[in-house]
Amino acid sequence: MARKVIITCAVTGAIHTPSMSPHLPITPEEIAEAAIGAAEAGAAIVHLHARDPRNGKPDQSPEAFAPFLQVVKQRSNCVINITTGGAPTMLVEERVRPAAYYKPEVASLNMGSMNFGLYPMLNRFKEFKHDWEESYLEGSRDRIFRNTFSDIEYILTTCAENGTRFEIECYDIGHLYTLAHFVDRGLIKPPLFVQSVFGLLGGIGPHPEDVAHMKRTADRLFGSEYQWSVLGAGKNQLPIAAQAAAMGGNVRVGLEDSLWIGPGRLAKSNAQQVQMARQIIEGLGLEIATPDDARNMLSLKGGDRVNF
Numbered sequence: 001m002a003r004k005v006i007i008t009c010a011v012t013g014a015i016h017t018p019s020m021s022p023h024l025p026i027t028p029e030e031i032a033e034a035a036i037g038a039a040e041a042g043a044a045i046v047h048l049h050a051r052d053p054r055n056g057k058p059d060q061s062p063e064a065f066a067p068f069l070q071v072v073k074q075r076s077n078c079v080i081n082i083t084t085g086g087a088p089t090m091l092v093e094e095r096v097r098p099a100a101y102y103k104p105e106v107a108s109l110n111m112g113s114m115n116f117g118l119y120p121m122l123n124r125f126k127e128f129k130h131d132w133e134e135s136y137l138e139g140s141r142d143r144i145f146r147n148t149f150s151d152i153e154y155i156l157t158t159c160a161e162n163g164t165r166f167e168i169e170c171y172d173i174g175h176l177y178t179l180a181h182f183v184d185r186g187l188i189k190p191p192l193f194v195q196s197v198f199g200l201l202g203g204i205g206p207h208p209e210d211v212a213h214m215k216r217t218a219d220r221l222f223g224s225e226y227q228w229s230v231l232g233a234g235k236n237q238l239p240i241a242a243q244a245a246a247m248g249g250n251v252r253v254g255l256e257d258s259l260w261i262g263p264g265r266l267a268k269s270n271a272q273q274v275q276m277a278r279q280i281i282e283g284l285g286l287e288i289a290t291p292d293d294a295r296n297m298l299s300l301k302g303g304d305r306v307n308f
């Protein structure tokens, strides 16, 4: 039997701003269409953020999520993952509110405080439609994406009692050790879903050796008790997906992580990146996981046990 590979699609996020691509989903309708399109193309999990439809600014109020959560749930069986990362400008109490309220099957969980450098994108993008965009990017020179031990514990205790499990985002090797610490304390239970992030300025780089070292370390710490997934930022997205799929991993794509489908070519949709990931996976003789496969692999509670 071919191994099954979970494709996660992160459709909008909080890294890119509306002026960077006309294809970045902004409104609830666009976010819903993007998520449903990604699921139809083969994503088992959709990772969702919300934005203010008037200006595209990241919005972590539970009300901002309501209009698309219900639509995606009605039109797709995909696993819905709600961010607790929100944006690096937000504090943890604000960031956790949508996941605490909607009790999704999966929520993201960021495993360490770090620099989160978005300002190099100012070299490429120079004209902005909305006032907040340039200062948001520029401000990342002096901003810490705060995820202290106490922040992580707060998210874990708030969400775990709802049966929500986690997409555990690890941007460096030390984050794997922080995860091992929380596993030792019994606050996170296997099977772990480790989303390792490569090529984000402030975290580990995108070199194949970085990917191999992440996997080696996670194998040593978690053995068979974890599912490994990768996310390559920007142009690293598909090369890292291909490397990790060949090494036994799962993959994440989506416009949250990369606006591109090839050198200098903007992706026209999230589904286009999912199709590309699917081609790579199937080209390797592997199968894509359905949402129910992903539920089995990650021991999720089921799409009928959420609060939306």
Ligand code: KMH
Pocket (backbone or CB within 6 Å): 010, 013, 014, 015, 083, 084, 085, 086, 108, 109, 110, 169, 197, 200, 256, 257
């Ligand atoms: N955009 C990713 C690098 C979250 O939503 O919790 C980080 C992320 C954070 O996905």
Ligand code: ZN
Pocket (backbone or CB within 6 Å): 010, 013, 014, 047, 049, 083, 085, 086, 108, 256
């Ligand atoms: Zn995210």
